Amino acid sequence: MSLLGMLDGGPGAVCSASGCAASAAHAVHWRNPRIHGEDRVKTWAACDDHRESLAAWLRSRAFPVAVTPFGETVERVA
Numbered sequence: 001m002s003l004l005g006m007l008d009g010g011p012g013a014v015c016s017a018s019g020c021a022a023s024a025a026h027a028v029h030w031r032n033p034r035i036h037g038e039d040r041v042k043t044w045a046a047c048d049d050h051r052e053s054l055a056a057w058l059r060s061r062a063f064p065v066a067v068t069p070f071g072e073t074v075e076r077v078a
Helices: 003-007 051-059
Strands: 026-030 042-046 065-069
Antiparallel strands (some): 026 065
């Protein structure tokens, strides 16, 4: 599975949580504001069970986060 295939919601996209092999249902978009501008967006895949824990981990580090259905993209994370 290529990264582009994962971002397009292709088959085989799995959750980014450590040890999880569940299919991705959500995209957790984030950035580190100390080193990236608002237009730099990183994306993790998340299953239903790990969507909140992955987003909470990022928010606890003061990273801006946006969660969308998997396959949707965002231009910026403010």
